[in-house]
Amino acid sequence: MSAADSVIETTNLSKRFGKFTAVNSISFSVQRGEIFGFLGANGAGKTTAIRMLCGLLIPSGGSGRVAGYDISTHASKLRSHIGYMSQRFSLYNDFLVKDNLFLYGSIYELNRINLNNRIDEISSLLGLKELLSKKTGTLPWGWQQRLSLACANLHQPDILFLDEPTGSVDPVSRRNFWDLIISLSEKGTTIFITTHHMDEAEYCHRISIMVQGRIAAIDTPQQLKLSTDSLTLQDAFIKIISAPGCNGAEK
Amino acid sequence: MSIVIVENLSKNYSGEHALRTVSFSVKKGTIYGIIGADGAGKTTLMRILTTLIPADSGTVSIMGYHFKKDVQSIRSSIGYMPQRFSLYQDLSVKENILFFADVFGISGTERKEGIQRLLSFSRLEKFKNRRAAHLSGGMKQKLALCCALIHKPQVLLLDEPTTGVDPVSRKEFSEILFDLKKQGITILVSTPYMDEADMCDELMIIHKGSVLRNGCPDSLKMDLPYRVYQVENRQQTVHCPPAVIKRKGIRMVYPSAGTIHVMADPEQINAEEVFEFTYAAFSGFETVKEVNPSIEDLFFYLVFSTDELKP
Ligand SMILES: Nc1ncnc2c1ncn2[C@@H]1O[C@H](COP(=O)(O)OP(=O)(O)OP(=O)(O)O)[C@@H](O)[C@H]1O
Ligand SMILES: [Mg+2]
Numbered sequence: 001m002s003a004a005d006s007v008i009e010t011t012n013l014s015k016r017f018g019k020f021t022a023v024n025s026i027s028f029s030v031q032r033g034e035i036f037g038f039l040g041a042n043g044a045g046k047t048t049a050i051r052m053l054c055g056l057l058i059p060s061g062g063s064g065r066v067a068g069y070d071i072s073t074h075a076s077k078l079r080s081h082i083g084y085m086s087q088r089f090s091l092y093n094d095f096l097v098k099d100n101l102f103l104y105g106s107i108y109e110l111n112r113i114n115l116n117n118r119i120d121e122i123s124s125l126l127g128l129k130e131l132l133s134k135k136t137g138t139l140p141w142g143w144q145q146r147l148s149l150a151c152a153n154l155h156q157p158d159i160l161f162l163d164e165p166t167g168s169v170d171p172v173s174r175r176n177f178w179d180l181i182i183s184l185s186e187k188g189t190t191i192f193i194t195t196h197h198m199d200e201a202e203y204c205h206r207i208s209i210m211v212q213g214r215i216a217a218i219d220t221p222q223q224l225k226l227s228t229d230s231l232t233l234q235d236a237f238i239k240i241i242s243a244p245g246c247n248g249a250e251k
Numbered sequence: 252m253s254i255v256i257v258e259n260l261s262k263n264y265s266g267e268h269a270l271r272t273v274s275f276s277v278k279k280g281t282i283y284g285i286i287g288a289d290g291a292g293k294t295t296l297m298r299i300l301t302t303l304i305p306a307d308s309g310t311v312s313i314m315g316y317h318f319k320k321d322v323q324s325i326r327s328s329i330g331y332m333p334q335r336f337s338l339y340q341d342l343s344v345k346e347n348i349l350f351f352a353d354v355f356g357i358s359g360t361e362r363k364e365g366i367q368r369l370l371s372f373s374r375l376e377k378f379k380n381r382r383a384a385h386l387s388g389g390m391k392q393k394l395a396l397c398c399a400l401i402h403k404p405q406v407l408l409l410d411e412p413t414t415g416v417d418p419v420s421r422k423e424f425s426e427i428l429f430d431l432k433k434q435g436i437t438i439l440v441s442t443p444y445m446d447e448a449d450m451c452d453e454l455m456i457i458h459k460g461s462v463l464r465n466g467c468p469d470s471l472k473m474d475l476p477y478r479v480y481q482v483e484n485r486q487q488t489v490h491c492p493p494a495v496i497k498r499k500g501i502r503m504v505y506p507s508a509g510t511i512h513v514m515a516d517p518e519q520i521n522a523e524e525v526f527e528f529t530y531a532a533f534s535g536f537e538t539v540k541e542v543n544p545s546i547e548d549l550f551f552y553l554v555f556s557t558d559e560l561k562p
Contacts, residue, residue, distance in 0.1 A: 041417045043390045141289045168414040170550075175506065238419055
């Protein structure tokens, strides 16, 4: 794959909060259409990095390009090319499902006719059609997550950033959610996703594992298992996180 | 001896069943797991047990206390961590734990050792002076856990305590639970993680407000009337064919941690025929073998077969 195909690219990207370095000089790239699993220990810096890539947080050092735009200088331009589902994404519980969709669509300045078409399209793709007139707060959590995905995807972004979309979702609903992710990726959308469910990481084309602000490993799920001599990704993850020089190396 | 006894508990929310005649009991000093799909009723059940919301009918007894007559006694003998726990955002990590230690009247060496132990399990030691508002999602979750675990009540109710917690900390968390259990504490815990469910002494699978199964994980797994075959490849992830070939006796085909599981009815198809089916249906795999069913297999089976029966 040539560098021209990469839709996300960072060079020594860093973020400091006061004296604390949350993201410590990470460099990586993601190709168009890839499902990229952005994994790591709690507090490793994933959400902080994602917020920089979405143009919501200014880097303290290094640089990054997303969908062709510099994240430091063209943050507002890049935002219409990406969709972002944050870790504690919240919908308006009292709104009807369709009203949440309308609201998000209008944030992205889709015009009425376009928006109606898109809502139609996305709600059939995500199986939300029958729920459009239901109150959002009454839906089970897995369905609210699906609606969040629909909202983030209304303006047909090139890249979807999903920060722990399946946190407290049961195995059956998680599997259904991943079917959607895979079908979006097959349509050409790049997926940048974090999860603590290691069975989900298996669906990713490549994954990175962050520890204390740094990327400790980056490869395909199979290679990571082979190189750590692990049968499951869960074991590989635990080995990588607990390796001396990873967790042990204090800053 | 049963320390928690629940009989015929029902609860409706605006006409919809959140719980239907739920009955179970929990033995003292055991870990009791609750799993179920979204909206199954786990949180409603937890909240009734803590006396936070009333039931429509049925009874609960905890340590012999009645859930309506002895509300205060129940509240003072249980510990509860709700699914959406709120921390004091402007207090530091340590101040949050200290606050809960005070609330529960924990003092002296118990307090000192407790805090040290929890800070080290949660890996929050280095961040003990950081304001809760500035923690990552998983760090907040772990701090909430520390606050719930600082006191040692007779009965602990934990509603999805490990959501958003990374695999390393989840492992350490189960060790803490086993430790509490050794001290005779009874734990009721709900979880979306099937591997955690498998570690419980007893387990309840709840779906749409009704108990589908309960018992010890090993005997529940033996209940599965089907055989499970695992299709795997160490070099690459095996993908489920988009349109799985319909074949008599093949009940379900689904991905499981990088492999594919094929569930087959032994009365309709034998192992030989399953292997043949596999060779025809999948490409790019190395091996296929029969495996012992896991709790995840059982969960998939129960949810699908229950929904199939639905009109
Ligand atoms: N505003 C802030 N001020 C100070 N420190 C912060 C701030 N925001 C985040 N941090 C710290 O930066 C580190 C990285 O946090 P981040 O939320 O990026 O982690 P994460 O990898 O997303 O973790 P999780 O898996 O728990 O969601 C943490 O130590 C966190 O406490
Ligand atoms: Mg995060």
